[in-house]
Amino acid sequence: MKSALFKVTGMTLLMTALGGVLLAVPVGPEIDGATAGNALMLLGGAVLLIRGRKR
Amino acid sequence: MVTDSVQASSLSPAAISSPASQQHPLRRIAGLAVLFAAEVLVISARTPHIALQDSPGLPGLVFSLGTWKVRLLVTLAVISLLVWRSRAKRNLEAISERPVRAGVAWVWFTAHVAAILLFAGLTSILFQNRLHGAAADALVLAWVAIGVAAVVLAAFAFLPAAFWREVLRGTGEVWAYVLILGLGACVLAAYATPIWNPLARWTLRLAWLLLRPLVPGVSADPVSMILGTHGFSVQVLPACSGYEGIGLILAFTTGWLWFFRREWRFPRALLLIPLGVAAIWVFNAVRVAGLVLIGVAGAPGVAIQGFHSHAGWIAFNVVALGTCVAARRISWFTTVGADTALVPGRSEPNPIAPYLMPFLALLAAAMLAGAASNGFEWLYAFRVLAAGAALWYFRDTYRAMDWRVGWPAVALGGLVFLIWIGLEPLAGSAPTGEPPALVHVSALARMAWIAFRILGAVITVPIAEELAFRGFLMRRLISADFESVSWRMFAWAPFLISSLGFGLLHGGRWLAGTLAGMIYAWAMLRRGRIGEAVAAHALTNALLAIYVLVSGHWQLW
Secondary structure (H helix, E strand, O other), X not given: OHHHHHHHHHHHHHHHHHHHHHHXXXXXXXXXXHHXXXXXXXXXXXXXXXXXXXO | OOOOOOOOXXXXXXXXXXXXXXXXXXXXXXXXXXXXXXXXXXXXXXXXXXXXXXXXXXXXXXXXXXHHHHHHHHHHHHHHHXXXXXXXXXXXXXHHOOXXXXXXXXXHHHHHHHHHHHXXXXXXXXXXXXXXXXXXXXXXXXXHHHHHHHHHHHHHHHOOHHHHHHHHHHXXXXXXXXXXXXXXXXXXXXXXXHHHHHHHHHHHHHHHHHHOOXXXXXXXXXXXXXXXXXXXXXXXXXXXXXXXXXXXXXXXXXXXXXXXXXXXXXXXXXXXXXXXXXXXXXXXXXXXXXXXXXXXXXXXXXXXXXXXXXXXXXXHHHHHHHHHHHHHHOOOOEOOOOOOOOOOOOXXXXXXXXXXXXXXXXXXXXXXXXXXXXXXXXXXXXXXXXXXXXXXXXXHHHHOOOOOOOHHHHHHHHHHHHHHHXXXXXXXXXXXXXXXXXXXXXXXXXXXXXXXXHHHHHHHHHHHHHHHHHHHHHHHHHOOOHHHOOOOOOOHHHHHHHHHHHXXXXXXXXXXXXXXXXXXXXXHHHHOXXXXXXXXXXXXXXXXXXXXXXXXXXXXX
């Protein structure tokens, strides 16, 4: 039961995540690909940096 | 210190010692990827996609599906993450370690060539003639079928059917999840559209409330959605309502909670999602207010051409990283104890920081300089200073690395320059002369800008990028304990992924960037020296700088 609940929560989270991304990338002319790429790469690197900290 | 200990390899001993008649599957997949990339580039370079705009029937659908390319990429990324985090990863690893027959199956390959030629011919007919009716629909169906057939035939030419059967069997349930997730997310995205308009009105209202104490006479019209004064005003379109930021934050925070789920206290950690959403929406209203404020203050060029496109991404990064840091530092959210790294005296050095900080400083400075630009990045020097400061801060770590340089690095740097220039026609950027903004300033300001541009291209950019992509990413993909991975350690997947990442950093020049990444990686791997990769990269950029200044092809900068 707990495992099933965990899976449902996980799937809901992933669907929310994917829905979020699809909302966010309508690929309109207002989105500058280079700026978006730089921002996402910056975020990815910063996350790696945060995760790389030894606690 | 240069460590030579080989800790991990994505190549199994079985694969390395396989007979000449057999080959590692990843090498075959790399060959397949190169073939597809080349074919797509050649065909798409000759295809006027815009010709199908507003066409009725299936041709029109083909055009509108073009706007889903990024969504498809995102779905593929989610597939990769699911595979990475499931049993399928182990299955795929086992499959990839079994050598397959070497060489191409020529019968399948010949059939692929015939199919791709037919596909190119149909592409030309479809995109260069504005067809309509049943014939056009039949042509689109044939075009799709031949395209799929060409992909399948190439797949069988490079790897046997038994290999693909094993891959499908090993990843079976993942495809079902992906299908459900993909369809669910598309429905969610489609039905979310009606919330954009009210969201835009609330954004307009909040931005107006923020501006009212600062800008006399500012008005907000909820019918025309225009916000501003008589001197400067903007229209808050549904796309400016903040839903893009909300979508990104939803994706980021849920992904963050899911992938590190063992670290959070549920359900309270779920609060981070609405908190992040609320924060990004407020930040978006502040961005709209800031846009008007900058325009009213007398810099409409900066407001429209710089701040408008950059501020949203800066806000997203601030909120996303703020959520990460808050989640790790507040013990109410986390099960593993609050992050003590920021507490003086209690933190340990972060081994990743010397490799990533200069590159991240470069990117952050580029975003800030872009936000303050009016179409021309006057503050380029900021990038040089930010990366330079990070490099100076970690100078003791860099002293322990091997910075020696041999002549082959020089030759490789020159080779990349030739490749870069040779592939420029594929980048799709029209030749431009010297930017007008630079032509119309004093000689001193012009020289100073060019000097910093060269300094960045030849010194800070090569060091920062090589540390990040070759020094860190390529070795990190081999082992989580990247510091123990030898600088000479080679594995196909990390080599290709890090090079592709480097290529994507260069936007439209992704193919030239990927090849450059491969060559710089090879420069480093030859003797296990980061200095070789940096020298090759620096020479390429120096030659490009000379080429730009002499030939006037400023689009390369």
